[in-house]
Amino acid sequence: MLDGKSILLVVTGGIAAYKCLEVIRRVREKGARVRCILTRGGANFVTPLALGALSEDRVFQDLFSLTDEHEIGHIRLSREADVVLVAPASANVLAKMAAGQADDLATTALLATDKPIMVAPAMNPAMWAHPATRANMAILEGRGVHRVGPTEGAMAESGEWGLGRMAEPDAIVAALESLFGGAADGLLKDRRALVTSGPTHEAIDPVRYLANRSSGKQGHAVATALARLGAATTLVSGPTHQPAPAGVHLVRVETAREMLDACLAALPVDVAVMAAAVADWRPADAARNKLKKPAKGGKSGGKSAPPALKLVENPDILATLGGRNEGRPQLVVGFAAETDAVVENAVAKRRAKGCDWLVANDVSAAAATFGGDDNQVHLITADGVEEWPKISKSAVAERLAQRIAETLEPA
Ligand code: C5P
Numbered sequence: 001m002l003d004g005k006s007i008l009l010v011v012t013g014g015i016a017a018y019k020c021l022e023v024i025r026r027v028r029e030k031g032a033r034v035r036c037i038l039t040r041g042g043a044n045f046v047t048p049l050a051l052g053a054l055s056e057d058r059v060f061q062d063l064f065s066l067t068d069e070h071e072i073g074h075i076r077l078s079r080e081a082d083v084v085l086v087a088p089a090s091a092n093v094l095a096k097m098a099a100g101q102a103d104d105l106a107t108t109a110l111l112a113t114d115k116p117i118m119v120a121p122a123m124n125p126a127m128w129a130h131p132a133t134r135a136n137m138a139i140l141e142g143r144g145v146h147r148v149g150p151t152e153g154a155m156a157e158s159g160e161w162g163l164g165r166m167a168e169p170d171a172i173v174a175a176l177e178s179l180f181g182g183a184a185d186g187l188l189k190d191r192r193a194l195v196t197s198g199p200t201h202e203a204i205d206p207v208r209y210l211a212n213r214s215s216g217k218q219g220h221a222v223a224t225a226l227a228r229l230g231a232a233t234t235l236v237s238g239p240t241h242q243p244a245p246a247g248v249h250l251v252r253v254e255t256a257r258e259m260l261d262a263c264l265a266a267l268p269v270d271v272a273v274m275a276a277a278v279a280d281w282r283p284a285d286a287a288r289n290k291l292k293k294p295a296k297g298g299k300s301g302g303k304s305a306p307p308a309l310k311l312v313e314n315p316d317i318l319a320t321l322g323g324r325n326e327g328r329p330q331l332v333v334g335f336a337a338e339t340d341a342v343v344e345n346a347v348a349k350r351r352a353k354g355c356d357w358l359v360a361n362d363v364s365a366a367a368a369t370f371g372g373d374d375n376q377v378h379l380i381t382a383d384g385v386e387e388w389p390k391i392s393k394s395a396v397a398e399r400l401a402q403r404i405a406e407t408l409e410p411a
Helices: 019-030 048-055 066-071 074-079 091-099 105-112 125-129 131-142 169-177 217-228 255-264 317-322 342-353 394-408
Strands: 006-011 031-036 083-089 115-120 151-154 159-163 192-197 234-237 249-252 271-274 282-285 311-313 330-337 358-362 377-381 382-389
Touching: 006 048, 006 074, 006 105, 006 358, 019 031, 019 048, 019 083, 019 169, 031 048, 031 074, 031 105, 048 271, 066 169, 066 394, 074 105, 083 091, 083 105, 083 169, 091 105, 091 115, 091 131, 115 169, 125 131, 125 159, 125 217, 169 217, 169 394, 192 217, 217 234, 234 255, 234 282, 249 330, 255 317, 271 317, 271 394, 317 330, 317 342, 342 377, 377 394
Parallel strands: 006 031, 006 083, 083 115, 192 234, 192 271, 234 249, 271 330, 330 358
Antiparallel strands: 151 159, 282 311, 358 377, 377 382
């Protein structure tokens, strides 16, 4: 997919810059050529020597270098590439790109290019959450700039936890591959896939809701993996912090009922993977106005009971798709999050839900699955139970997508 492609890598300032060395190595292994622009900020974290050695090309740093201008020029540099990747993309470079500023070689090339741009933001969580950065990113995405990450995790410099870590090299490489529609000749070409991901939010009143701890990492990774194999993939996701995967049609929903509607609208599909943690229940009647605490010293002396929540059952999306007589996807895959008797419960659940496969994982506190990067799963099929090793959520997704491709009957 990346074979023969040319990537212009812009490295801006940030501790994550070391990860771009691994990105260069991986894309070159896949046959791509990499040329690097290193900003002054970036040069504080990686050296031109390291970038030059790995890319086996010269590294461009200075806008006004006569030699560089003589040999290639910034316009040509930015246009000879098939894609411009900014990794890490600092808050500063995003701001300059949004404003159209061009005060160094990197920003000049970014303004001059006529090729797709992908950014891999990396910054402190407060900077990423700042309304200025949010607005800049929205402007850029509105102009068609692609984004991969950031992800959640510990910050190298401050030990703070939050959203702002640069996407891992394998996620960046995957995003580049999907950008090139790499999957056009993949194992799942001409196939349609539906994936659900994330939690659902069920309103109690206009400001409160019932939810769960699902991060959406596993479901988003499954959608990415299916798209990479060429499937036309719709991802129906509840509220998450995960970035939209490249090359996937993303439908954002809040509630289980909205998720069901979006799934039915995405049919027909060849395969449906239901990885969302759909709320089993919702409040029977969401209050129109915010529920109030009884006033202290009121008639009841502030002693009245808190409001009772009456819950009703949500539709079961997996069982609905698995049980369809007409237009049932050829392969329906469920996920089961269990805290005890994982395999026994999952075997029973596969039958009860009418799905073909069930991917069971342990979400007890000890397994640290929720929000974590790794997952240890069992794949339950009609033929039995397979125990998969503890691997990253993206590796689980790739393995599952591969199995799906091997299992679907020829189109
Ligand atoms: O019953 P449980 O919630 O453990 O089942 C998990 C599986 O069922 C997941 O695949 C989940 O996406 C799906 N599910 C659903 N709709 C619901 C509840 C669960 O699709 N209302």
